[in-house]
Amino acid sequence: MGPFSLSEWVGEFTDPRKRLFWGYLASAVFLAWLWSLRHPTLPRLWQRDVWFSASARADLKLFIINKVLFFWLRPNLLTQSAVALGVYLFLIGQVNSAGVLASSVPPLGRALLFTLVLFVIDDFSRFWVHLLMHRVSFLWAFHRVHHSAEVLNPMTVLRTHPVEGVLFTFRSVLVQGTVVACALWLFGNDLQLQTIMGANVFVFVFHAFGSNLRHSPVPIWYPAWLERWLLSPAQHQLHHSRLPEHYDKNMGVVLACWDRCFGTWHVSDRSPIPVGVNDQLPDEHQLGRLLLHPFERIVSAIRRRIHQRGKFKKFSEKGLQHEL
Template identity: 30%
Template sequence: MNLQDLFHKIFASPQSTAQAIATVAFISLLAVELIISLRKNLKLFETKDTAVNLALGGLTSFVKVFIKGTTLVFFYWVQSFWKITDIPNTWWSILILFLLNDLIFYWYHRISHESRFFWAMHVAHHSSEILNTSTAIRGNFLHFFYRFVFWSPLALLGFDPIMIVLVDEISFYYQMYIHTEIIHKMPRWFEFIFNTPAHHRVHHASNAQYIDKNYGAIFIIWDRLFGTFEEEKEKPVYGLTKNPPKRNSIFSIITHELIAIAKDVRKAKSLKEVWIYIFGRPNAKM
């Protein structure tokens, strides 16, 4: 594959169409939620918080344009040496790809909560004390520099790299609608199978019984299978158990946990302690 073909795959492929559709859907959802919030005086938005969300989302989108190319190059490289087979793009293979993508996301997401380094890269998404549609794009762009490695088994199995990226993006777009308080409950059968606003409000809450629960992207079945599911019962309290020192500073939101890790590593007395401070659980104590 020459550079011209690769450029076409990155910027003129189905992902670009999906991204355009998702952008329009995101703006529409945000506008509807804002109107409902204002008309019913729900106070779901705070100006500075929303501005930070949009700024972080814009920064992430900018980085993703370049990382998308790196991701595809990496997947094609993996396939050129170790691909097990060729999986055609059929309805059944795409369905399997959706399931496998969601399973990988579940474990990647869970690791991002249970290992301190990965939590440092993910904590920005949980740093808001408000939950609305704009929270969906609040995140740390740094994790995109290694995230694609976790998805390499799909390329190794023989799935089309373009479809891997597209399905992963669709999974992200689905999650836009679940960052909201205006949708109370979906039908019972839907709540049992799929991730919903009620399930994701639990995930963003700092209530003791809600911490580290409901990791799924599209499906909630993985949480039910692996014991991390929690039903929404009491009102969620959003934010972290220990919020960033400057709650509306983009630099502080992105780096505060990385700085905390560095401070702990400096006082470590052994390589074991260094490892625990970096990759142990976020609340690990020496």
């Protein structure tokens, strides 16, 4: 493995498969400008504190740390190809034939079906991992780093603790590798993904129409009927709210149907929303605090649990002696 190169940094902004591709950022700026013409009193994307606040600087620090860390970790992590091969060989072992549906579905239909299924299942898996990040206390300790952002900007999407980054990498590898293997087994090797500039066509459309405004102060909302199916930028901003009535709402990435099915959907709120966490620390945006505090929270929770069990045991023993 060679030294860390400039292409590792530039790729985040030049690869259409990446959310921060310059084209997606340009479209976000254009959409934010159009929205400001219609709603001149709402916050703007180009406000100084959006990009130069302590919170925004912390976003950048975590982006750098994660890029360097994953450059060294990536060769040692499970790969999508390895998962796809393993699942494919398993399926062949169960039914020793591949391409069982190849003759019954035309090539374009196979490509569109594969592209759509991959997009939907990937989106569903993102929803479930995100839900677990909120519902499981030790996972929340790491995901809290993302929610500690007090100002949202497109870089905030990369404000993640390295542990969360590893978990989402495994999610992507396992889900996408499995879907690819199943598609190859069903349709044979002559299978292509429908893409635009190398990105899944549905992912491209999602990013081109303002995905980067989800982490921004620009509350773009959709008509109520559309927000029942597609999560708007304003709905994701509500997910970052400090208000109790917004806790654990709008967990999805693209599709709102998962949130509606599992009771976490909330219509967008068109009033200003305070973002961040209610137990904000004075040095919340310092790099050392961002990286180490999750472990401190977990250790403290374990100690409290042990202490509580010890107290319960003593209480039980006294009660037993009294009964005897």
